[in-house]
Amino acid sequence: MVWKERKIEAVIFDMDGVLIDSEPLWKIAEVEVFNSLGLNLDKPDFEETVGLRIDEVVAFWRSRFPWEGKSNEEVIHEIIDRVVYYIEREGKPMRGVHEIVPFLSSRGYKLGIGTSSYSRILKTVLKKLELETYFDVTHSAEFEEFGKPHPGVYLTCARQLGVRPSNCLVIEDSFNGLLAAKAASMATIVVPDGSNTPHPHLVIADEQYESLLDVLELFKEK
Incomplete structure (x- = not known):
């Protein structure tokens, strides 16, 4: 060893x-936020970004499926808010x-x-x-x-x-x-x-x- x-x-x-x-909670939060932006993503899609920083995750998906109306920073904070919410209740x-x-x-x-x-x-x-x-x-x-x-x-x-x-x-x-x-x-x-x-x-x-x-x-x- x-x-x-x-x-x-x-x-x-x-x-x-x-x-x-918390990985399942991250996936739930990411699905909710990205789907609200019109991205048709599901939990397995986020396995390839496990371990990355959330700003890098957001940049990754925006490069593949560009959206309008919200900045990367706004999306980042929405996801963090959701993750905190789920951890406090279900972590x-x-x-x-x-x-x-x-x-x-x-x-x-x-x-x-x-x-x-x-x-x-x-x-x-x-x-x-x-x-x-x-x-x-x-x-x-x-x-x-x-x-x-x-x-x-x-x-x-x-x-x-x-x-x-x-x-x-x-x-x-x-x-x-x-x-x-x-x-x-x-x-x-x-x-x-x-x-x-x-x-x-x-x-x-x-x-x-x-x-x-x-x-x-x-x-x-x-």
Whole structure:
């Protein structure tokens, strides 16, 4: 196991699909907003944009199906509003979240979140899952020039944690997220989100597991 051969000092979690079961909620919000613009899109259409920043998702679909009347910024904020609404009412933790996060914290690992979601959604998730006190650093790609698969969000997170990238382990669920972590020279574990069709290239992860409970057992053995 590649990551076990490294001196791991920090664990950085992706958020959507790793900490919170929000990928289905994102798809609902995106379908609602894009269909209101006249785009005939359904949930499976959004699988190819999983892991991207929402401004990049909006730009992606506008380049394919241009619409009139609303700016990209207006569409972005409508989607964020819908996602926040659904998370506050329906958001549920991914299996193992409330076991692995306190455990890693108690063992002295520095904990971070590196997410493509905007900071407003990040704050909503932390409050919904009651995880505000566990993470040393939370960072959104909203504040990076480029989102995933660019490594910026993870490199900034490592710098703010005060840990070398090579001593960080990233837990991801998407191919774009894995590319970002790999480009940052970090160890990687992928826990695929069951709401998406598994990306065949997830094999680039150092290790792949079904849930965070499996990852927890590995840390207990370590």
